[in-house]
Amino acid sequence: MKHILLGTTDIKVSQAGLGTAKLGRNQKMHYPSSFELPSDNAITELLGYAKELGINLLDTAPAYGLSEERLGKLLKNQRHQWVISSKAGEEFINGESYYDFSSTAIRNSIERSLKRLQTDFIDIFLIHSNGEDKKIILENSALDTLKNLKKEGLIRAYGMSTKTIEGGLLAIDHGADAVMITFNPVNHEEKPVIDYAYQKNAGIFIKKAFASGHLQKITGNDPIQTAIDFILKEKGVTSIILGTLNKKHLEHNVQCILGNMR
Numbered sequence: 099m100k101h102i103l104l105g106t107t108d109i110k111v112s113q114a115g116l117g118t119a120k121l122g123r124n125q126k127m128h129y130p131s132s133f134e135l136p137s138d139n140a141i142t143e144l145l146g147y148a149k150e151l152g153i154n155l156l157d158t159a160p161a162y163g164l165s166e167e168r169l170g171k172l173l174k175n176q177r178h179q180w181v182i183s184s185k186a187g188e189e190f191i192n193g194e195s196y197y198d199f200s201s202t203a204i205r206n207s208i209e210r211s212l213k214r215l216q217t218d219f220i221d222i223f224l225i226h227s228n229g230e231d232k233k234i235i236l237e238n239s240a241l242d243t244l245k246n247l248k249k250e251g252l253i254r255a256y257g258m259s260t261k262t263i264e265g266g267l268l269a270i271d272h273g274a275d276a277v278m279i280t281f282n283p284v285n286h287e288e289k290p291v292i293d294y295a296y297q298k299n300a301g302i303f304i305k306k307a308f309a310s311g312h313l314q315k316i317t318g319n320d321p322i323q324t325a326i327d328f329i330l331k332e333k334g335v336t337s338i339i340l341g342t343l344n345k346k347h348l349e350h351n352v353q354c355i356l357g358n359m360r
């Protein structure tokens with residue numbers, strides 16, 4: 099597994115990351131079918147297998163329900179073997195999302211993430227956008243809050259999970275070390291963000307690489323390979339965040355990445 103320096107930071111992340119939304123939340127998700135939250139044993143096995151495959155990057159968020167808390171508990175004593183990326187700005191409470199991008203809310207959120215993850219620093223910290231990217235960056239100055247948290251040493255790198263091209267470009271102009279965007283063969287409008295990140299030496303994380311599991315929307319004999327080939331054609335992509343609970347799927351997805359000649 100290739101490990102790549104994230105932007106201008108000294109953080110090396112694997113080309114495949116593990117997305118952990120399904121570890122902690124199973125309500126109001128956009129997957130093709132419903133699912134049970136995995137047991138602690140199943141998560142431990144999945145994380146162990148991810149490590150064996152060379153994955154060191156884990157993506158989580160408070161909006162993923164129990165995800166941070168479960169990772170904190172199950173990764174005890176292996177904190178330094180992982181690069182953890184978490185977020186602030188979105189909360190998921192009693193089946194509803196709530197958003198607050200104020201400096202106070204972000205600071206409270208990171209304090210809680212540190213406790214849940216049982217750590218005293220978070221490697222990569224992203225704003226979890228509700229789609230109003232421009233407002234969050236220009237009016238709430240949320241990335242300036244993260245810049246200060248980085249100076250204070252609570253986080254090693256910062257950025258934003260955006261939903262618009264304008265937002266992705268603005269995040270890079272506001273010093274983001276990484277931007278997380280949706281990019282796959284059926285939804286590729288945000289490609290200019292990848293190109294700009296490449297030009298400015300910022301990192302790009304890909305979410306929803308497989309259209310959140312709606313594989314019938316992706317053509318080819320193997321839609322996973324089709325999606326990965328499509329994504330890795332882009333030189334600016336740092337890591338693909340694989341959102342799976344299934345070890346066989348994880349193995350296949352990683353094989354498709356390794357088979358890619360980039």
Ligand SMILES: NC(=O)c1ccc[n+]([C@@H]2O[C@H](COP(=O)([O-])OP(=O)(O)OC[C@H]3O[C@@H](n4cnc5c(N)ncnc54)[C@H](OP(=O)(O)O)[C@@H]3O)[C@@H](O)[C@H]2O)c1
Pocket residue numbers: 116117118119120129130157158226227259278304305306307308309310311312313322339340341342343344346347348350351
């Ligand atoms: N706003 C944000 O910041 C945001 C939004 C969405 C996602 N994310 C991050 O990105 C991660 C991934 O996003 P995502 O889960 O929406 O999208 P995804 O990776 O495109 O799709 C995941 C879905 O595809 C299925 N899948 C994966 N590999 C498969 C395979 N080989 N064969 C058949 N099905 C397969 C998974 O089911 P199985 O579990 O059965 O494999 C899962 O339901 C999330 O976990 C999260 O960390 C961030």
